[in-house]
Amino acid sequence: MAERMALTGNDSAAYAFKQINPDVVAAYPITPQTELMHKFAAYVADGEVKTEFVPVESEHSAMSAVIAASLAGARACTATSANGLALMWEMLYIAASCRCPIVMPVINRALSAPINIHCDHSDTMGARDTGWIQLYSENCQEAYDNALQAVRIAEHPDVMLPVMVCLDGFILSHTLEGLEANDDETVRNFIGEYERSDNLLDVERPQTFGAFALQNYYFEFKKQQADAMQEAPAVIDEVGKEYGELTGRSYGRLDPYRCDDADVIVVGLGSSMGTAKQAVDDLRDEAGLKCGVLKIRCFRPFPGDLIRQALQNAAIVGVMDRAVSFGLGGPLFHEIRSARYGGDGPMLNFIYGLGGRDLSLDLAKDVFRNLAEAKDSGQVEPVVRYVGLRE
């Protein structure tokens, strides 16, 4: 029986961990991820999970430990934020390259300096080329649902890649929301057992993992990794559909909201898309503006074709980035513009919310108004605009 409960984003992810019941969890504390691990450590202490919990001395060691555990045939998870993710950097590549299906909630937080503990996406955006699948969550329910689906996606034999489940620090991690939780047995059956054919603990068939591959072999390894990423979209769609049949909540890689007849469409990731959806409802009622929101759930692999299709009838598109690629602009904007190469109308890039700067409903509406103005006037310069920035 599904159960309705009130949990924060951190607690929702911890509850998903409890139901996944991993063999190994290794983690290191960092705000705002800490409460996820407090909650999970309490499950361990009360014997509610079979998990061996490793309280490591750094995020680098957390990722190192779960990589080895995963190669040893254990279902292994960790979680982190911001600087913790940055310290894992080297290991993120190794996790993906060693084809370790690790599931890691990342509680999105701004990177230093200046030090800041609040939400933006510069941490996970910076990790976009590491070979991890990235799913972004709009609310706590999605964080929970994404974490469960992540296990299936990661461990699919055609994929075998790690997955980051991204959820906005504080905005989701520390906000109490209603959660529709599946019962344990449903989750158990849905995720199944983790098995890998090449296993570090297979002492009778000893293998060397992480060998030294030079000019003659390295390239082929990378091609196989790229191919695995190519297999992921079909698996993500299939798992999202199956999850829907099981729970009534199905998931695709994109989540379009009132886009069918929209002239003005805003694209983005995470919790702000909830605010943007409200802005759409308001502006349609108040100003008759035909607007919509295209929320991207799966950022890696990048669903370029789907995005292009979803935006093909928009007169203007605004992309909201909660991160900056210094010297370029918003990373999401540039990927979408590249996906729409060869026409398809003007685009503006809105950079917002860095370091947890609030995106109020009014600011979200301003984005739409700004786009509507640019559409009517044809004035699209400057392309990169900052939302809610003090002069």
Added chain:
Amino acid sequence: MATTSLKQLCEMPDLLSGGHAACPGCAGPVAIRQILLAAQQDDTYVVASISTGCMEVSTTVYPNSAWRIPLFHSAFENSAATISGAETAYRSLKKQGKIDKKIAFIAFGGDGGTYDIGLQSLSGALERGHNFTYVCYDNEAYMNTGIQRSGSTPKGAFTTTAPAGKVEPGKRQRKKNLTAIVAAHDIPYVAQASPHRARDLMNKVQKAVATEGACFINVLSPCPRGWRYAPDQTFQIAKLAADTCVWPLYEIEDGKLTINYKPREKKPMLDWLKSQGRFRHLFTPQNEHLVEEIQQDVDREWQRLLTLEAMGKETAQ
């Protein structure tokens, strides 16, 4: 019963095969072969991690591998964290009845990966008390990347990042006493060993493997390229290290220190310094004073070990 009998060991298959690409005269593969033979006996299997370094690059050039046990090379600074993960997975899966084999976990690292960049990872794994043995093969510099100075490089040695020049005498600082740092973690077993005393090294390995908890063995690994001596001299150099007491062979079992080799006649450090080209520049008027300092450092550490050993004996009485 695990054996260290050379006759019996000779009949066992080597677990690190020949054909690897280590330099002639390198002590590393010799030590690793002894360690694996000593550890994987009876019903015990070995699973190992290794940090980036000489032994890793020379033994795992894809699609070949010299290792006949499961090995994972992950990165440079995380051999201990890596073995933590493998050992924890093993504990979890064993508890669930998904694995029944008896596995000993060994983490290998060079001095760069252990004294320097991997020290935090090592310290964390020791403190958490994973059931594993960490083996540092100490060749006293970053040999793999071209003989750069490490925290383990001894005072006065020439390296490419602390070269001896017109005004600099090579490395000015002392070698970090890693074995003492590890011992301060109060783990059940800590030792220093050398491949020229194979039985001593293998006994230590067998003790470590049989001990529940985190254990550590620091193995001297003479390096003809970096230390500048002829490749056929490796074991003589290793023996000289023990005879001059620059590399004392000892073990600490639950806090009790035992010196496993006391040279009948403690040889002067001059013999050690003259045996290797990396110290050649010390024999000039401007650097001569360092020879005396180096001798004093070695004497002080040897005296410290003798005192600790005597204290342990008194406590036992």
